[in-house]
Structure formats: C-alpha cells, structure tokens
Amino acid sequence: MIPFLARHEWRVLTASAVVQWAIAIFGMALLAAAGLGAARAARDGRSFDAFAQRTSHQLARPASSRADVIANEKGWLAVMPPAPLGALAVGQSDVYPGYLKVTARNLDAVATGDQIEHPLAVASGHFDAAFVVLFLYPLLILAVSFDLTATERDRGTLRMVLAQPVRLGDVVIGKMIARAVMLALPVILIPVVVTLATADFSATAEAAALRTSLPIWILAVLAYGSIWHGIALLVNSRGWNAAANALVLAGLWLIFAIVGPASTNLLIAIWYPMPSRVEAAVQARAATQDATVQGSRQLGQFLQDHPTSANVGQDGMRQFAMLQAARDKQIADRLQAVEATFDAQLQRQQRLASWLSVLSPTMVAQGVLLEAAGTSASRFDHFRAEARAFQQRWKAYFEPFVLDAAALTTAQLEAAPAFTYTEAPVSATLARTAGPIVAMGAVGLFLLWAGLRAYRGYAL
Amino acid sequence: MIAGRIGPAAPQRSAGGSAALAIAVKDATETWRDGRFRWAAGLLLVLLVAAMAGGVQHQSHIARQHADAQLAERDAWLDKGDMNPHAAAHYGAFVFKPVQPLSAIDPGLDPFLGVFVFLEAHKQQLARHRPIEDASPTRRLGLLTPATAALLLLPLLVVSLTFSSFAGERDQGTLRPLLALGIGRASLLAGKALGALLPLLLVIVPAAVIGAVFVWLNAPADPDAAVGARAVGLLALYVAHAVIWTGLGLAVSARARSQATALVVLLALWFGNAFVMPPVAMAIAKRVAPSPSAIEFAAAIEDEKLTWPTWDERVDGVIERFLDGEFESTLAPANVEVVALLESEAEETALYDRHFARLFEGYAHQTRAYERAGVMAPTLAARVLSMALAGTDDLHDRAFSAAAAQYRTRMLSTLNSELAQSGRLNSFDYVRGRDLWEKVPPFDYAVPTAWWAVSQRSWSVVVLGGWLAVICGAAVWGVSSMRLE
Numbered sequence: 040m041i042p043f044l045a046r047h048e049w050r051v052l053t054a055s056a057v058v059q060w061a062i063a064i065f066g067m068a069l070l071a072a073a074g075l076g077a078a079r080a081a082r083d084g085r086s087f088d089a090f091a092q093r094t095s096h097q098l099a100r101p102a103s104s105r106a107d108v109i110a111n112e113k114g115w116l117a118v119m120p121p122a123p124l125g126a127l128a129v130g131q132s133d134v135y136p137g138y139l140k141v142t143a144r145n146l147d148a149v150a151t152g153d154q155i156e157h158p159l160a161v162a163s164g165h166f167d168a169a170f171v172v173l174f175l176y177p178l179l180i181l182a183v184s185f186d187l188t189a190t191e192r193d194r195g196t197l198r199m200v201l202a203q204p205v206r207l208g209d210v211v212i213g214k215m216i217a218r219a220v221m222l223a224l225p226v227i228l229i230p231v232v233v234t235l236a237t238a239d240f241s242a243t244a245e246a247a248a249l250r251t252s253l254p255i256w257i258l259a260v261l262a263y264g265s266i267w268h269g270i271a272l273l274v275n276s277r278g279w280n281a282a283a284n285a286l287v288l289a290g291l292w293l294i295f296a297i298v299g300p301a302s303t304n305l306l307i308a309i310w311y312p313m314p315s316r317v318e319a320a321v322q323a324r325a326a327t328q329d330a331t332v333q334g335s336r337q338l339g340q341f342l343q344d345h346p347t348s349a350n351v352g353q354d355g356m357r358q359f360a361m362l363q364a365a366r367d368k369q370i371a372d373r374l375q376a377v378e379a380t381f382d383a384q385l386q387r388q389q390r391l392a393s394w395l396s397v398l399s400p401t402m403v404a405q406g407v408l409l410e411a412a413g414t415s416a417s418r419f420d421h422f423r424a425e426a427r428a429f430q431q432r433w434k435a436y437f438e439p440f441v442l443d444a445a446a447l448t449t450a451q452l453e454a455a456p457a458f459t460y461t462e463a464p465v466s467a468t469l470a471r472t473a474g475p476i477v478a479m480g481a482v483g484l485f486l487l488w489a490g491l492r493a494y495r496g497y498a499l
Numbered sequence: 500m501i502a503g504r505i506g507p508a509a510p511q512r513s514a515g516g517s518a519a520l521a522i523a524v525k526d527a528t529e530t531w532r533d534g535r536f537r538w539a540a541g542l543l544l545v546l547l548v549a550a551m552a553g554g555v556q557h558q559s560h561i562a563r564q565h566a567d568a569q570l571a572e573r574d575a576w577l578d579k580g581d582m583n584p585h586a587a588a589h590y591g592a593f594v595f596k597p598v599q600p601l602s603a604i605d606p607g608l609d610p611f612l613g614v615f616v617f618l619e620a621h622k623q624q625l626a627r628h629r630p631i632e633d634a635s636p637t638r639r640l641g642l643l644t645p646a647t648a649a650l651l652l653l654p655l656l657v658v659s660l661t662f663s664s665f666a667g668e669r670d671q672g673t674l675r676p677l678l679a680l681g682i683g684r685a686s687l688l689a690g691k692a693l694g695a696l697l698p699l700l701l702v703i704v705p706a707a708v709i710g711a712v713f714v715w716l717n718a719p720a721d722p723d724a725a726v727g728a729r730a731v732g733l734l735a736l737y738v739a740h741a742v743i744w745t746g747l748g749l750a751v752s753a754r755a756r757s758q759a760t761a762l763v764v765l766l767a768l769w770f771g772n773a774f775v776m777p778p779v780a781m782a783i784a785k786r787v788a789p790s791p792s793a794i795e796f797a798a799a800i801e802d803e804k805l806t807w808p809t810w811d812e813r814v815d816g817v818i819e820r821f822l823d824g825e826f827e828s829t830l831a832p833a834n835v836e837v838v839a840l841l842e843s844e845a846e847e848t849a850l851y852d853r854h855f856a857r858l859f860e861g862y863a864h865q866t867r868a869y870e871r872a873g874v875m876a877p878t879l880a881a882r883v884l885s886m887a888l889a890g891t892d893d894l895h896d897r898a899f900s901a902a903a904a905q906y907r908t909r910m911l912s913t914l915n916s917e918l919a920q921s922g923r924l925n926s927f928d929y930v931r932g933r934d935l936w937e938k939v940p941p942f943d944y945a946v947p948t949a950w951w952a953v954s955q956r957s958w959s960v961v962v963l964g965g966w967l968a969v970i971c972g973a974a975v976w977g978v979s980s981m982r983l984e
Binding site: 131165174303304332393 | 556568615652
C-alpha cells in the first residue's frame with residue numbers, strides 16, 4: 040500500500056507548479072555550485088601538477104651547490120595534493136596552506152607558508168555544494184513539507200481519502216517518502232555526477248580516496264536530511280494550519296541553521312577564547328632572546344647570514360656551521376616549549392568548543408561534510424605532520440654536509456630525500472565521521488518515529 | 500497620474516496626514532498586541548544586546564593584549580643588548596595591529612586578517628596569524644555580532660511586519676472599504692510605513708542606547724581614537740538599511756497576489772541578500788580579477804630571486820665595479836660588502852614592494868567588483884559600508900600594512916646608514932647598543948578618519964542612497980497601481 044501511496048503523492052507533487060519551481064531552483068543552485076567547484080578543483084589540480092615537481096627540477100640544476108644554501112635556504116617545497124572531494128566543499132582550504140617550504144634550519148618553516156586569499160572571500164564563504172546542502176536543502180525540505188496534511192484536512196479531502204481502506208499513518212509515510220526521494224535525488228546525484236565526470240582517475244590513490252569519501256558524503260547528506268524531514272513531520276503532526284506550520288518551520292530553520300551556529304560561535308568566543316597568538320609571539324621572543332643575542336655575539340651576525348669562504352676560509356666556514364647549528368638547536372628547544380604550551384591550550388579550547396556544536400545539526404553536518412571532502416582542518420594537520428617528519432629527514436641528510444661546509448655533487452643531490460604526501464588511513468576519516476553520521480541518522484529516525492507516533496492523535 | 504493621485508489639494512493633505520497617523524497608530528498597536536511580535540522583537544533585542552556585550556568584551560580583551568604586546572616589544576627592542584646593526588635588522592621588530600573600538604559592533608574582516616607583522620631585513624611579510632586559523636571550524640558558519648543582527652536579523656523582523664500590510668488587507672477584503680473612506684493612497688502608504696517603523700523603534704532605540712553605553716564604558720585603549728563620527732555613521736547606516744527593507748516589504752505587499760506570496764517573495768529576497776549574494780559576488784569578483792594562489796605568489800617571488808647573482812657574485816661584482824672606478828673615494832675597498840648589502844637590500848625591498856603591490860591591487864580590484872554587486876543587493880552595500888565605518892575592512896588593513904612597511908623601511912635605513920658610515924660591517928666586533936636602537940622611534944599608527952573611510956566607499960554610499968530612492972519610488976508606484984481585491 041505504501042509504495043502505491045508514495046507513487047500517487049509523487050504524481051501530485053510533480054504536477055504542482057510551485058514544487059516544479061522549487062526543484063528547478065534547487066537543481067540550478069546545485070549545478071552552479073558543483074560546476075564552480077569542478078572548475079576550482081581543476082585549477083587546484085593544475086597548480087599541484089605544476090609545483091609538486093618544482094624542487095626536484097630545481098635541484099637537478101642548482102644555482103649553488105653549497106650544502107648550507109641548499110639545505111637551509113632552498114629547501115623543499117612540500118605540496119599537498121588536492122582533496123578527494125575538494126570540488127564539493129572549499130572548507131578550510133582557503134585558511135590553511137596546501138604547501139609548506141621545508142628547510143633544515145628555518146625554525147618556523149612549517150608555519151611560514153600562509154595561505155593567501157582575499158579576506159573578504161574567506162569572510163563571505165563560498166557557494167559550493169556544502170553550502171547548498173547545509174542551508175538550501177533543509178529550506179527546500181521544509182518548503183515542500185510544511186503542508187503535509189493541513190490543507191487537505193481543512194478542505195475535508197483528507198476525510199474522504201481515509202474513507203478508503205488506508206490508514207492515516209500509511210498516507211503520511213507515502214507523502215514523506217515521495218518528498219524525501221524527490222529532494223534526495225538531486226542533492227545526491229547532481230554533485231556526485233559532476234564530480235565523477237570531472238575527476239581525474241588516472242591516479243589510483245585518488246580513485247581509492249574517492250571510493251571512501253563519496254559514500255561518507257552521501258550518507259552524511261542523507262542523515263542530515265532525515266533530521267529536517269523529521270522536524271517537518273513532527274511540526275505537521277501538531278495539527279496546526281498550513282500557514283502556522285510554515286511560520287514555525289521557518290523559525291526552526293532560522294534557529295538551527297543560522298542563529299544557533301552564530302550564537303554558539305559567540306559563546307565559544309566568550310567562554311573558550313583561543314589562546315592569544317600575540318602573547319605567544321611575545322613569549323617566544325623572550326624565550327629566545329638570550330640565545331639570539333648570545334649567538335650573534337659568537338658568530339658575528341652578519342657572517343651568519345652572509346658567510347663566504349672568501350672572507351673566513353673553509354675552516355672558518357666549518358666553525359661557523361657548528362656554532363650556527365648549536366645556536367639553532369638552543370633556540371628550537373626553547374621555542375618548542377612555548378609552542379607546545381600554546382598548542383596544548385589551543386587543542387583544549389577547541390575540544391571544549393566542539394562539544395557546543397551538537398546544539399545544531401548544521402554545525403555537526405558541516406564538520407562531517409568537510410571531513411568527507413578532505414578540506415577539514417584534520418587533513419591539513421596531517422599534511423603538516425608529514426612535512427614536519429620530512430623536515431627531520433631533510434635535516435638529517437644534509438647536516439653532515441652542512442657541518443663540513445661542503446659542496447654537493449650531483450649524485451649527493453639526487454640522493455636527497457624527496458617529499459611525497461601519503462593520505463591519512465581511511466580508518467582515521469571513518470573514525471571521525473562515523474559517530475556524527477550515526478548520531479544524525481539516529482536523531483533523524485527518532486524525530487520521524489516521534490512524528491509518526493504523534494500523527495496517531497491527529498484531529499481530522 | 501501618480502502625482503495626480505497622491506498630490507491632492509492642500510486641505511486634503513492635512514486630512515490625509517491625520518489619516519496616515521491613525522493608520523500608523525492602529526497598525527502599531529495591533530503589532531504590539533501580537534504576542535508573536537513581542538517574542539520576536541524581544542528575542543532580537545536579547546540577541547543584539549548579547550552580541551554587543553560579547554563583542555565589547557572580546558574587543559577590549561584583544562585591544563589590551565595588543566597594546567601590552569606592543570609595549571613589551573618596544574622594551575625587548577631597546578634591551579636586546581649590543582649587536583651588529585645588521586644583526587639588529589635580522590632581530591627585527593613586531594608591530595601589532597591596533598584593534599578598533601567599533602570592531603565590537605562589526606568585527607568585519609578582522610578575524611580573517613593577520614594580527615601582527617614581523618619586520619625584518621631582506622624579507623617583507625604579510626601580517627601573520629589570522630584568528631580564523633585557530634578558531635573552531637564551526638566559526639565558518641558565521642558569528643553573531645551586532646552588525647549581523649542589524650543587517651540580517653532586523654530585516655527579517657521588518658519582513659514579518661510588512662508582508663501583510665496591503666496584501667493582508669486585500670486578502671481580508673478590507674482594502675477597498677479603507678480607500679472608500681476617502682483616505683488617499685499616499686496617506687495609506689505613509690500610515691503603513693509608519694505603522695511598521697514605530698514597532699521597530701522598540702528594538703532600535705534600546706539597542707542603540709545600550710550599544711552607546713557599552714562602547715562608551717569600554718573606553719578605547721587609544722583615547723585619541725575618534726569613535727563618535729563612526730558610531731553615528733553606523734547607526735544611521737543600520738536605520739537606513741531597515742528603512743530600505745520596510746519600503747521593499749511594502750512594495751512587495753502592495754503588488755503580491757496574496758500575503759503568502761508576499762511572504763515567500765520577501766523571504767527569498769532576504770535569503771538571496773543575506774546568504775547567496777556575498778559568495779556569488781565574490782566568485783564573480785574573482786573571475787573579473789583573478790588573484791594568485793599562495794603557492795603561485797611565493798613561487799613568482801622565488802623565481803625572480805633565482806635570476807639574481809649569488810652573494811659571492813654580488814660581492815665580486817662590487818669589487819669589479821670598484822676597480823673600474825665606479826665609486827667615489829669615500830667608500831674604501833673594505834666596504835664592498837656593505838655596498839653589496841645595501842644594494843641587495845634595496846633590490847629586495849623593491850621586489851617585495853612590487854609583488855605585494857600587485858597582489859593588493861588585485862584584491863582592491865576584487866573588492867571593487869564585490870562592491871559593484873551592491874547594485875543587486877542592498878544588504879551587500881550596507882555590509883561593505885558597515886565594515887568601513889567600523890574600521891575593520893581591507894582598506895583599513897591596507898592602511899595599517901602600509902604604515903608597517905613604511906616603518907620597516909625607516910628602521911632598516913636607520914640601521915643600514917649606520918653601517919655605511921661605520922664601514923665596519925664585516926667585523927666580528929663591530930657592535931652598537933641602546934643609543935642606536937633608540938634612534939628607531941616606536942611604531943605609531945594613526946587610524947584614518949571616518950570621512951576617509953566613507954569617501955573610499957563612495958560607490959556603496961551612492962548605491963545605498965539609490966536603493967533608498969528606488970525603493971521609496973517602488974513603494975509609491977506599487978501602492979498607486981495596486982489591485983484592491
């Protein structure tokens with residue numbers, strides 16, 4: 040019976056001009072977002088191809104073969120490949136850098152590669168598939184569901200329907216299924232098809248990443264949608280008229296999708312302020328002051344920055360390299376203490392803040408979608424960790440040459456470590472997304488169940 | 500025809516005036532008696548006050564941090580002990596961005612801009628550590644600030660007050676009897692407009708008073724900062740924006756088929772203005788004026804540097820030129836490295852200046868394109884102006900960065916000229932102390948005036964004025980041509 044009712048409802052819905060308009064606008068928004076995303080992803084891909092091999096090409100014909108110049112100044116440009124579903128969500132990729140310049144000496148090499156983006160663009164957000172899913176999809180769900188049975192009841196046609204051998208519960212389920220399918224089809228298919236059509240499957244790693252990311256994305260979208268369908272059903276079951284339903288649902292959308300996240304962020308800013316980078320910079324300055332001043336006295340700071348074998352000779356260069364390494368180590372140790380304190384504080388605040396995000400399904404869904412797309416902070420953290428590990432290898436390889444103030448042969452240059460990015464294991468992504476998806480799905484199912492249950496008492 | 504309808508003879512006008520007042524009072528009273536309005540207005544007021552309290556608390560906290568850090572940095576600079584002047588240039592200086600008092604009302608782009616610049620020899624850097632990098636990821640969904648409450652939530656309240664103004668009367672069949680009483684359409688429009696604006700004052704006036712008290716109590720770290728003109732400008736902007744939405748609501752209500760249609764159209768316009776237009780305008784702006792990605796920008800600078808001579812070659816070049824008799828006798832051969840250093844420093848400064856100037860020109864171009872989109876969405880123009888008045892937009896950031904770059908040039912030239920005069924750069928024991936460090940004055944940045952901020956955004960001022968005029972015209976036209984049933 041339910042499939043029959045759902046098919047009937049589908050025919051009724053698709054014949055409605057308002058629904059046709061709504062679906063057309065929704066589809067166009069999805070197409071535009073996916074198209075913009077595909078163009079952006081293609082650009083990122085080209086940029087990665089252009090720069091990933093940059094350092095090895097440059098090392099093949101170095102301007103200088105001095106070990107310290109190559110290890111400490113040239114360094115290696117570590118580039119992160121574009122995110123598997125970067126076309127669907129810009130996420131944090133306009134905030135965190137996708138490349139880092141790694142040198143043996145540069146103490147904050149891993150922090151200097153700031154992302155450049157017009158601040159107005161970061162502030163304005165992006166019109167991507169994630170935006171359409173997070174804000175427009177719920178709005179559309181509510182728009183097609185606010186009048187599930189109210190007008191039919193008020194006109195008396197619902198009574199006539201129920202005079203047939205059908206139960207109200209089945210009618211409502213049929214209506215819900217038709218609506219859920221009608222919106223789920225475009226919201227899933229359009230971005231996925233555009234992504235698959237434009238994705239580059241030549242690299243097996245990318246194909247593998249897509250195989251896990253896409254299902255996570257789809258499940259997250261469906262789970263998020265189920266919450267909004269549940270909210271709509273629950274409000275409809277209260278028995279108000281259509282206008283009241285519309286008003287209440289619009290209010291709930293405003294609260295959960297807009298005001299809730301904005302207020303939560305205000306609470307986070309007040310209750311859990313992130314530790315101050317400004318104070319950390321001053322502390323770092325104070326912590327390294329002695330080492331810097333003492334070091335410069337020993338070295339003659341000018342020589343440290345511009346030594347030549349002409350002015351100090353080979354032995355002088357060796358002595359210089361030794362002094363410099365000792366000073367660098369001293370500064371690095373002290374900086375590390377300041378940075379470790381800061382990072383611990385930052386992580387604690389972010390952990391506390393993340394609890395508040397359960398207040399709004401939009402905030403939870405945002406986290407999961409970015410995680411699936413590969414544009415969340417965690418992928419950038421992983422990249423940074425990989426770059427840091429690479430820095431150790433780079434330093435270890437060059438240190439003996441640098442301390443010897445040596446010039447490198449072509450063979451020695453070719454044997455230098457090269458950075459290749461390895462994606463974090465799938466299990467890590469799964470571990471971060473499974474919980475929120477299951478939670479969203481459970482809340483959605485609960486709301487649907489509660490709505491259906493409440494419909495038992497629906498006054499005709 | 501319109502003039503004929505709305506501009507009747509003088510005696511009737513005064514009758515129209517009292518009729519308009521009567522309509523306004525009736526509408527306002529009805530609105531006030533509606534529990535839903537009281538709830539919505541109360542909630543908006545609570546959100547506004549909470550946003551102001553949070554904003555002020557956050558602002559004063561950050562402002563104090565930056566001011567303290569700047570003092571600590573100055574002490575560190577002066578007390579760093581004796582060292583070679585060029586080593587002092589490598590030691591560098593931090594300058595911290597002063598936080599504007601009105602960032603409590605509209606933080607604008609502050610969370611997306613670096614909070615300090617490190618000034619050092621050879622390298623010019625962008626401001627570092629944008630707060631957004633450390634923020635929790637949900638922060639990207641927006642922050643509740645007084646500006647967002649005034650520019651995004653207040654229009655919603657306006658929509659709820661105006662969508663049924665005419666469409667509701669028409670749906671109920673009371674519009675024709677109302678006009679049959681002899682009330683002119685102009686009076687009707689004036690009455691409805693006033694009837695919607697009066698209840699709004701119940702939110703705007705207390706919010707403005709509380710906001711003024713908050714800002715006043717939160718005395719800025721810099722007492723010279725001129726807040727008054729900017730604050731008044733902000734209030735005027737928010738009120739003008741609310742009036743635009745009132746006019747829009749009335750125009751749509753007059754022309755819509757039913758009040759449900761009016762509501763849907765207005766909500767769609769609101770959603771488009773508030774959420775769709777900013778990213779879409781930015782996407783268009785980027786297409787119009789593409790900017791390089793971080794990696795492209797860094798690589799372009801590096802590529803250019805690759806074509807430069809190495810340090811050894813540079814020194815050899817200076818010696819050669821010296822032998823060719825290119826230099827005046829005041830520079831002894833022992834100074835070749837000083838010459839090479841000063842030359843490379845000048846070249847590097849020029850290189851960075853050129854690249855940064857191009858980058859920021861691109862950004863300015865993007866901002867202009869973004870601003871142009873205000874023609875399609877009044878809220879966008881209001882947002883641009885709000886940030887400008889609060890002193891938290893990219894223009895103010897540019898002004899600060901330019902001051903920092905200028906300070907860097909002055910600092911380096913003070914230190915380098917000392918070296919050039921001493922002629923003892925290449926020596927382990929040439930060190931200078933506090934007397935030289937004191938010659939570099941502390942960093943002082945004068946915030947541009949409110950007038951400057953507004954004049955830089957004259958396009959948005961004109962657009963918003965245009966919107967005000969067009970919307971008023973549209974409301975008059977809508978009412979004069981509306982169907983009665």
